[in-house]
Amino acid sequence: MTIDERLAELGIELPELPQPIGAYVLWVQTGNLLYTSGIGPQERGQFPYRGKVGAGVTVDEGRAAARLCMLNLLSLIKQGAGSLDRVERVVKVLGFVASAPGFNDQPLVMNGASELLQQVFGERGRHARSAIGVNELPRDIPVEIEMIVELKA
Amino acid sequence: MTIDERLAELGIELPELPQPIGAYVLWVQTGNLLYTSGIGPQERGQFPYRGKVGAGVTVDEGRAAARLCMLNLLSLIKQGAGSLDRVERVVKVLGFVASAPGFNDQPLVMNGASELLQQVFGERGRHARSAIGVNELPRDIPVEIEMIVELKA
Amino acid sequence: MTIDERLAELGIELPELPQPIGAYVLWVQTGNLLYTSGIGPQERGQFPYRGKVGAGVTVDEGRAAARLCMLNLLSLIKQGAGSLDRVERVVKVLGFVASAPGFNDQPLVMNGASELLQQVFGERGRHARSAIGVNELPRDIPVEIEMIVELKA
Numbered sequence: 001m002t003i004d005e006r007l008a009e010l011g012i013e014l015p016e017l018p019q020p021i022g023a024y025v026l027w028v029q030t031g032n033l034l035y036t037s038g039i040g041p042q043e044r045g046q047f048p049y050r051g052k053v054g055a056g057v058t059v060d061e062g063r064a065a066a067r068l069c070m071l072n073l074l075s076l077i078k079q080g081a082g083s084l085d086r087v088e089r090v091v092k093v094l095g096f097v098a099s100a101p102g103f104n105d106q107p108l109v110m111n112g113a114s115e116l117l118q119q120v121f122g123e124r125g126r127h128a129r130s131a132i133g134v135n136e137l138p139r140d141i142p143v144e145i146e147m148i149v150e151l152k153a
Numbered sequence: 154m155t156i157d158e159r160l161a162e163l164g165i166e167l168p169e170l171p172q173p174i175g176a177y178v179l180w181v182q183t184g185n186l187l188y189t190s191g192i193g194p195q196e197r198g199q200f201p202y203r204g205k206v207g208a209g210v211t212v213d214e215g216r217a218a219a220r221l222c223m224l225n226l227l228s229l230i231k232q233g234a235g236s237l238d239r240v241e242r243v244v245k246v247l248g249f250v251a252s253a254p255g256f257n258d259q260p261l262v263m264n265g266a267s268e269l270l271q272q273v274f275g276e277r278g279r280h281a282r283s284a285i286g287v288n289e290l291p292r293d294i295p296v297e298i299e300m301i302v303e304l305k306a
Numbered sequence: 307m308t309i310d311e312r313l314a315e316l317g318i319e320l321p322e323l324p325q326p327i328g329a330y331v332l333w334v335q336t337g338n339l340l341y342t343s344g345i346g347p348q349e350r351g352q353f354p355y356r357g358k359v360g361a362g363v364t365v366d367e368g369r370a371a372a373r374l375c376m377l378n379l380l381s382l383i384k385q386g387a388g389s390l391d392r393v394e395r396v397v398k399v400l401g402f403v404a405s406a407p408g409f410n411d412q413p414l415v416m417n418g419a420s421e422l423l424q425q426v427f428g429e430r431g432r433h434a435r436s437a438i439g440v441n442e443l444p445r446d447i448p449v450e451i452e453m454i455v456e457l458k459a
Contacts, residue, residue, distance in 0.1 A: 020435075021413045022413035022414070022416060022417050022420060022435065022437065023417045023420035023421045023424060024399070024420050024432070024433055024434060024435035025432045025433065025434060026434065027434055028395065028396075028397045028398065028432070028433060028434045030338075030339065030395065030397050030454075030456045031184070031337070031338075032183075032184075033183065035397055035398045035434045035454070036434055037434040037435050037436060038435070038436025038437065038438065089181065089183065090181075091181045091183050091188055092181065092188045093177070094299075094436075096436075096438050098439075099288060099289040101288065101289070102289070103289055104289055104290065104291055104292050104293045105291070106289070106290070106291045107174045107175035107291050108175070110175060111175050111176045114175060114176035114177050115176045118176060126177070126178045126181070127177055127178065127181060128177060128178060128179065128180055128181045128188045128189055128190040128299075129173075129175065129177035129190050129191070130190060130191025130247075130249075130297065130299045131175065131191065131291055132191065132249050132287055132290065132297065133251075133287055133288060133289030133290055133291075134287050134288065134289075134438055134439055134440050134441075135287075135288040135405060135407065135439060135440065135441040136405040136407070136408070136409055136410055136412070136439030136440075137410065137412070137438065137439055138410055138411070138412045138413050138437055138439070139410050140410045144436065144438065146400075146434075146436045148183075148188070150183045184337070185336075185337075186336065242334065242336065243334075244334045244336050244341055245334065245341045246330070247452075252441060252442040254441065254442070255442070256442055257442055257443065257444055257445050257446045258444070259442070259443070259444045260327045260328035260444050261328070263328060264328050264329045267328060267329035267330050268329045271329060279330070279331045279334070280330055280331065280334060281330060281331060281332065281333055281334045281341045281342055281343040281452075282326075282328065282330035282343050282344070283343060283344025283400075283402075283450065283452045284328065284344065284444055285344065285402050285440055285443065285450065286404075286440055286441060286442030286443055286444070287440050287441065287442075288440075288441040301336075301341070303336045
């Protein structure tokens with residue numbers, strides 16, 4: 001089964017490619033590694049989730065925002081690699097969660113992204129990860145994620 | 154001298170392998186690089202240090218927490234690489250320090266981890282590093298560290 | 307035109323090499339990738355910008371601080387690689403912006419670094435990037451940047 005078929009089976013339609021907010025590009029490939037920029041929860045050019053998890057944003061909304069970040073990242077990787085079937089292994093995910101004071105469940109939020117990777121890629125989606133809380137993110141988004149993917153030679 | 158012998162000489166016993174808090178794995182190897190997940194100061198399944206450096210946590214306690222993070226990372230790398238003797242070079246350390254408002258000595262905290270690397274690995278332990286302050290970390294831990302290690306071919 | 311000639315054309319003089327604040331080194335090369343440490347806006351051993359963007363530090367000052375971080379990083383890469391002409395491609399820039407509550411224009415700040423890369427390196431300077439807000443940084447600097455550069459074989 002191709003990854004596109006797997007996405008269809010999961011009922012997932014990838015969003016259109018996110019646009020960079022600034023003087024950079026969405027990805028760079030070096031050797032067989034593809035490095036992505038930090039991506040927020042974009043949907044049709046909008047950012048449906050705003051605010052801090054633990055205050056205006058619930059953990060469930062944070063999880064959904066992290067999943068939406070990852071959908072955008074999959075769209076980006078598909079374009080960068082030509083096809084999601086070229087993904088040999090997801091290497092690393094670094095996620096920043098805009099956190100209200102006293103909010104310490106960043107891993108639960110990031111699971112929204114990590115679980116999507118495992119659903120889509122199976123074993124190849126198992127990745128190293130860091131989940132970090134921060135006080136502010138661009139455009140008041142609640143989650144921003146960057147990642148490194150190994151492509152097939 | 155093997156690294157295990159060096160650890161014994163330093164009186165260091167590596168902690169049991171940390172457990173991931175979420176849907177990810179502790180490390181991924183790609184090529185000869187091993188990427189770790191972000192690891193907190195775990196000890197026998199507990200997190201003995203909690204809170205923000207500069208408020209409930211002193212700089213010395215923060216240093217000890219950073220050192221404990223690195224002990225867990227060494228345990229993880231030993232398992233990931235098969236042996237710590239396979240470490241060719243520590244490449245990069247990225248450390249996040251949960252910081253009370255006005256606390257700006259993140260480098261002093263991170264030195265607890267960096268100095269351990271130099272004690273254990275000598276020249277091979279010299280690494281690039283970033284020390285970053287953040288407002289919140291998972292489980293209210295004061296330090297979280299991820300790293301990249303180059304393994305021998 | 308060499309990169310040094312390009313810098314002269316832009317009227318840019320690289321600062322002296324920054325000094326590490328702690329038990330680490332400024333860069334590590336592994337394979338053809340050069341990883342830098344996180345670098346602040348240093349100038350002749352001083353840190354002319356201090357505070358949080360959105361409070362004591364304006365966006366324009368933040369942009370200037372990000373540009374100064376990148377000038378230091380160029381100085382570091384020049385030393386690490388032997389020559390800036392050995393840069394094949396800027397791969398990744400990770401920037402942390404010390405942010406006052408409610409400040410969400412981290413990308414505008416980081417553009418001060420990204421635009422310099424494009425001026426100096428042209429197409430080779432196009433990079434993946436993340437811009438992250440944090441509550442505190444070492445020495446109360448407003449910006450800290452780390453990067454990965456691919457060198458020519």
